[in-house]
Amino acid sequence: MRSSPLYLEPRLEPRLRSVLESADFLHTLVDALGSPLNVVLPEQIAANVARFRAVYQRHHLSGGIFFAHKANRSSALVRQLTVTEAGIDVASLGELQHALGAGFTPDRILATGPKNPEFRWLAARTGVTVGVDSRAELLELAVLVGKYGLPRVRVLLRLSGFEAPGVTVLSRPSRFGSPVGEVAGLLEAVERHRDAVELIGVAYHLDTVGVAEKAVALETCVRAMDECRRRGLRPQVIDIGGGFGVNYLADGGQWERYTSELTSAVLGRRPALTWQGHGYGLRAEAGTLRGALGLYPAHRPIAAEAYLDELLASPAPSLGRPLATLLLENLYDLHIEPGRALVDQCGVALAKVLEVRHTPGGDCLVRVEMNARDVSLEEHGVLMDPIVIPRGGGRPSGTDPVAVYLIGNLCLEADLITRRLVHLPALPSPGDLLAFANTAGYFMDFSADHALHQPIARKVAAYRENGSWRWRLDTQYWPDFATGEQQ
Ligand SMILES: Cc1ncc(COP(=O)(O)O)c(C=O)c1O
Incomplete structure (x- = not known):
């Protein structure tokens, strides 16, 4: 080591910490199912839903919590969610089919994002709520309803391009949703197709951590709702999308x-x-x-439900009253679509160490049975150390802190799990596991592929039963098997 270690230790809550401390359990799983291996913790997602709901209660608000499915493909997580009060936000035909197959009824499903005709068709046919991206999409839905004699489709109009009057808050451009300036035209279309679509509200999703930007968007949505009412429409929902963030680091x-x-x-x-x-x-x-540093702000003391709390307590940029008060005064329901934040602490990606090598240039390379797409922390700009889980349950064979490069299993120079030196308390050995904690939100299966015919990770759901960790293949997990034992 050239200087004192620069650790970036993950934030671990009790359930995730407990599974990471179960070295024999994790080694047995990887021995049986191979490396890489993803482990999800379905019981945690239920706990996360409850934390968001507590914020609603604090602000006396009602409305739906919809998990943005795109964050993780797991069946276990989605099935577990069906026995909570949450709904689900699906953004593809496959996700919609998955949600229906997991047991979600259409009244608990929101279809958002860009849609192909098949996705739109199944959404309309099953009667899920559709987040409409444009006027053209609204008209396409109306045609479907008319052609097949379907019940009216409940729609949310997704808006974008928000601007704060007289305030210098920059709103980033989005390629999704209709520009706010086009609301009048959208509402005319809604009125014209009243027999085919039922407007339940307006929506946005902003890919930003900035509260000020979101406050502008939310206040603008309240104004758009006023416009709806002026026209005699009776929408009730403002959907503020996701983007509540996660605090990844302990320190x-x-x-x-x-x-x-x-x-x-x-x-x-x-x-x-x-x-x-x-x-x-x-x-x-x-x-x-x-x-500019292109990294996710991995230490975020105000994230997830605390971020929602902060947003709701923020003053509306021009009306001045807290945003929660604006919603309450109008008796609007607040819908949210957290992805990353609802699967906080819900999973871990495991990789077996294959080789530890020192280069002539003095670098130490740790090669693992996994590639950069299997744990796409780097791609998403999240820097967080893995945890070494020695084979045999003991301490690592090395005794001093080390700085290593983690390299992947692709025959490709660029396949580094991370391009930074990772500081570890001790050098791992072949056969040890590296555990990348808190990877359920976008990092475990969003980008994984079969490059070089390497296997993509299998996934298992782990849960507590009679004081021990038990597991099932992700596809074999249904909520009734888990005891819901608290950590
Ligand atoms: C429409 C919509 N809703 C919700 C989300 C979830 O965002 P996050 O995972 O940041 O909460 C996304 C993410 O892309 C989205 O596009």
Whole structure:
């Protein structure tokens, strides 16, 4: 080690910590099912739903919590969700079929995102609520309803391109939804096709961590609802999408220190912290730092339900009253579509260490039976250390902190699990497991593929029964088998 370790330790809640401490259990699973292996914890998703609901209660609000399915393909998580009060937000034909097959009834399903004709057809046929992206889509739905004599389809109009009057809050452009300026035209279409569509509300989803931007969007939606009422329409729902975020790291101090050391490394003021000078968006030009750090803010003390709480308590940018009060005064329901935040602490990706090698240049490479797409933390800009789970349940064979590069199983120079040096308390050995914690939201199966005919990870659902961890293949898990035992 060239200097003191720069750890980025994951934040672990009791259930996830408990499974990670069950070394024999995890090694047995990987021995049986191969590496990589994804483990999901369905009981945690139910706990996460309850945390969001507590925020609604604090603000005296009602409305639906819809899991954005895209965050994880797991059947176990979705099936477990059916026995909570939550609904599900599906963004493809496959996700809709999956949700229906898991036991969600159409009244608990929202179909959002870009749709192909088959997706739109099944959504209309089964009677799920449709988040309508454009006027053209509204008309297509109306045609379907007319042609097949379907019941009226409940719709939410997705809006975008919000602008704060007189306030300098920049709203990022979105390729989804209809521009706010087109609301009048959309409402005319709704009125014209009253017999085919029932407007239940308006919606947005903004891919940002900025509360100010979302406050502008939410207030604009309230105004759009006013316009609906003026026209005699009676929508009741404002759907604010997802994007509540997750706090991935246990220690804010580690994050601050890491990012400042990374900056020094890019400026050449300390030894490199990344593979071949990669700067995560930063670069040095004649001794000056340029660019912007393109990383997820992995330490976020206000995330998930706490972020929703903060948003609802924020003043509406022009009306001034808290956003929750605006919703309450109008008796509007608030729908949310959290993806990442609802599967916080719900899973872990396991990889077996195959080789530990030292290069002539002095780097230590740890090669694992997994590739960068199997755990796409890097792709999403989330920096978080794996946990070493030694074989045999003992301590790692190494005794001193090390800094290693984690390399994947593809015959491809670029296949690094992460391009940064990962600091570990001790050097792992072949046969040990690396556990990437808290990967259920987008990191475990969103990007995985069969490049080089490498297998993609199998998935198992782990749950507690009589004080022990038990498991089933993800596809074999149904809620009634789990005891719901509390950690
Ligand atoms: C329409 C919609 N809703 C919800 C989400 C979920 O976002 P997150 O996982 O950040 O909560 C997304 C993500 O892309 C989305 O497009």
